[in-house]
Amino acid sequence: MEQQFTLSTRARTQFIEITExxxxxxxxxxxxxxxxxxxxxxxxxxxxxxxxxxxxxxxxILATLDRLVPQDGxxxxxxxxxxxxxxxxxxGFCQTVFVEQGKLLLGTWQGIYLCxxxxxxxxxxxxxxxSDER
Amino acid sequence: MEQQFTLSTRARTQFIEITExxxxxxxxxxxxxxxxxxxxxxxxxxxxxxxxxxxxxxxxILATLDRLVPQDGxxxxxxxxxxxxxxxxxxGFCQTVFVEQGKLLLGTWQGIYLCxxxxxxxxxxxxxxxSDER
Amino acid sequence: MEQQFTLSTRARTQFIEITExxxxxxxxxxxxxxxxxxxxxxxxxxxxxxxxxxxxxxxxILATLDRLVPQDGxxxxxxxxxxxxxxxxxxGFCQTVFVEQGKLLLGTWQGIYLCxxxxxxxxxxxxxxxSDER
Numbered sequence: 001m002e003q004q005f006t007l008s009t010r011a012r013t014q015f016i017e018i019t020e021x022x023x024x025x026x027x028x029x030x031x032x033x034x035x036x037x038x039x040x041x042x043x044x045x046x047x048x049x050x051x052x053x054x055x056x057x058x059x060x061i062l063a064t065l066d067r068l069v070p071q072d073g074x075x076x077x078x079x080x081x082x083x084x085x086x087x088x089x090x091x092g093f094c095q096t097v098f099v100e101q102g103k104l105l106l107g108t109w110q111g112i113y114l115c116x117x118x119x120x121x122x123x124x125x126x127x128x129x130x131s132d133e134r
Numbered sequence: 135m136e137q138q139f140t141l142s143t144r145a146r147t148q149f150i151e152i153t154e155x156x157x158x159x160x161x162x163x164x165x166x167x168x169x170x171x172x173x174x175x176x177x178x179x180x181x182x183x184x185x186x187x188x189x190x191x192x193x194x195i196l197a198t199l200d201r202l203v204p205q206d207g208x209x210x211x212x213x214x215x216x217x218x219x220x221x222x223x224x225x226g227f228c229q230t231v232f233v234e235q236g237k238l239l240l241g242t243w244q245g246i247y248l249c250x251x252x253x254x255x256x257x258x259x260x261x262x263x264x265s266d267e268r
Numbered sequence: 269m270e271q272q273f274t275l276s277t278r279a280r281t282q283f284i285e286i287t288e289x290x291x292x293x294x295x296x297x298x299x300x301x302x303x304x305x306x307x308x309x310x311x312x313x314x315x316x317x318x319x320x321x322x323x324x325x326x327x328x329i330l331a332t333l334d335r336l337v338p339q340d341g342x343x344x345x346x347x348x349x350x351x352x353x354x355x356x357x358x359x360g361f362c363q364t365v366f367v368e369q370g371k372l373l374l375g376t377w378q379g380i381y382l383c384x385x386x387x388x389x390x391x392x393x394x395x396x397x398x399s400d401e402r
Contacts, residue, residue, distance in 0.1 A: 001167075001266075002232055002239070033269075035305070035396065037169070037230060041241030043185040048357045051311040056344035057353050063344075064337055064354045069198055076190035076197075085191050086198045089182045093244075094230045096305060096362045098270055098396055105270070105394065107309030110361075126239065128169065128232055130266055132269075132398055135301075135400075136366055136373070171303070171364060175375030177319040203332055210324035210331075219325050220332045223316045227378075228364045260373065262303065262366055264400055 003028055003127045009119035013066065013087075015050075015058040018125060019111045022097070023104055025127035032102045034131040039094045041126060044084035044118035046091035052111025065090065065117075084117035091115045099129060137162055137261045143253035147200065147221075149184075149192040152259060153245045156231070157238055159261035166236045168265040173228045175260060178218035178252035180225035186245025199224065199251075218251035225249045233263060271296055271395045277387035281334065281355075283318075283326040286393060287379045290365070291372055293395035300370045302399040307362045309394060312352035312386035314359035320379025333358065333385075352385035359383045367397060 003025040007016060018038070026036055040047045051057040065087045075082035095112060098105040106112075114123060137159040141150060152172070160170055174181045185191040199221045209216035229246060232239040240246075248257060271293040275284060286306070294304055308315045319325040333355045343350035363380060366373040374380075382391060 002234065035398070037232075039230070039232060039239075041239070041244060043183070043191070043241065043243045049311070049361050050353055050357050054345055054347075056346070057311070057350065060343045060345050060350040061354050061357060064341075064350075068202060068336060073198075075194045077188055077194050078190070079188075082191065082194040082198075085184055086195050089184050089195060090224055090358055092226060092360060093183045096230070096307070096364070098305075098307060098394065100270065105307075105309070107311065107392075109311045110309060124241075126232065130169070136368065171366075173364070173366060173373075175373070175378060177317070177325070177375065177377045202336060207332075209328045211322055211328050212324070213322075216325065216328035216332075219318055220329050223318050223329060224358055226360060227317050230364070258375075260366065264303070 004124055006122050006124050008122050009116035012119055013062050014116045014119060015113040017052055017111045018114050022112055022127055026099055026129050029129040031129045031131040034099050034129060036097050036099050036129045037094055038112055039126045041124055044081050044088055045123050046088040046093055046115040047095050048091040048113050048115055049095055049110050051109045053109055081118045087117045138258055140256050140258050142256050143250035146253055147196050148250040148253060149247040151186055151245045152248050156246055156261055160233055160263050163263040165263045165265040168233050168263055170231050170233050170263045171228055172246055173260045175258055178215050178222055179257050180222040180227055180249040181229050182225040182247055182249055183229055183244050185243045187243055215252045221251045272392055274390050274392050276390050277384035280387055281330050282384040282387060283381040285320055285379045286382050290380055290395055294367055294397050297397035299397045299399040302367050302397060304365050304367050304397045305362055306380055307394045309392055312349050312356055313391050314356040314361055314383040315363050316359040316381050316383055317363055317378050319377045321377055349386045355385045
């Protein structure tokens with residue numbers, strides 16, 4: 001079953017760590033062993049995994065994406081948020097993390113991030129945990 | 135069980151919306167609740183999700199990828215389609231979408247796109263729907 | 269159940285094909301039909317799929333990523349490996365491949381690659397195979 005939560009972003013582009021929220025969803029599912037999937041039902045926001053120890057890492061990712069797909073570039077789409085659409089596809093809309101003993105099996109430095117590219121907005125995150133116990 | 139369909143692309147680079155085809159595969163599976171996965175068994179085509187309301191969005195994504203990974207850049211691979219290989223890895227080869235009440239749980243603006251980067255060609259798309267009903 | 273293996277990379281950036289290792293994990297699982305997922309629990313290495321016939325393809329992907337996210341660019345993160353973090357998020361941390369008759373359902377030219385972006389190091393790869401047999 002899906003669980004959802006929403007969060008409010010505060011800038012045009014921003015990574016917000018959601019690892020704890022996803023872990024809560026795993027706990028809420030009662031599932032001890034299986035797979036958690038985090039899906040973002042948007043087209044100008046995505047989801048990725050990256051380092052959660054030093055916040056300069058996600059700042060560097062955001063800055064690099066801004067350099068590669070600049071806000072003031074030349075785009076057809078009239079809403080002015082084409083860079084956000086491109087960046088969202090580059091990061092992706094779904095991340096998969098294994099679950100063992102009720103916990104997300106992330107690496108030491110890994111955190112899960114909602115990637116806002118056209119904020120500030122309210123965003124939805126949908127989490128699904130599937131058990132491998134038969 | 136996998137279901138497959140093929141489609142013919144008409145340009146070197148092109149996004150073709152396949153949401154309806156994937157939804158048909160979900161219907162064909164008879165599964166009401168679970169997960170659908172869309173896999174592209176190629177190395178110069180990928181699959182992504184993005185806005186399906188205004189076609190200028192996918193044109194902007196294609197144009198941005200062409201600017202970042204130009205067709206006339208300098209590459210080792212002698213077949214001339216290295217940019218297509220790079221772009222396919224940037225977009226990815228598998229998209230996951232949840233299924234509820236027999237329907238793909240996509241966001242309001244989300245569509246699923248086959249990403250052709252080395253066409254025109256005939257491409258295969260493999261869809262797998264797994265039920266969470268035990 | 270997860271299966272793991274480690275491998276030693278030999279350069280700062282390198283793609284190492286792991287298709288055979290993943291296929292071994294599928295064999296080890298005894299599962300004939302289902303889904304294999306390959307997860308990399310790192311933040312400066314990722315996993316992608318691409319052509320395994322001509323090694324110049326993955327060299328071109330590495331070179332293009334180096335051009336887009338240069339090692340000598342300007343970054344905040346003091347460890348000097350910000351480009352590796354960006355590239356890992358661009359490639360992704362999990363790949364999904366279907367399994368039929370005990371074999372990975374890859375396309376003719378597809379291989380699965382560990383993407384090292386901050387080596388040389390020892391890297392872990394976690395494989396999970398889920399059966400659809402009830």
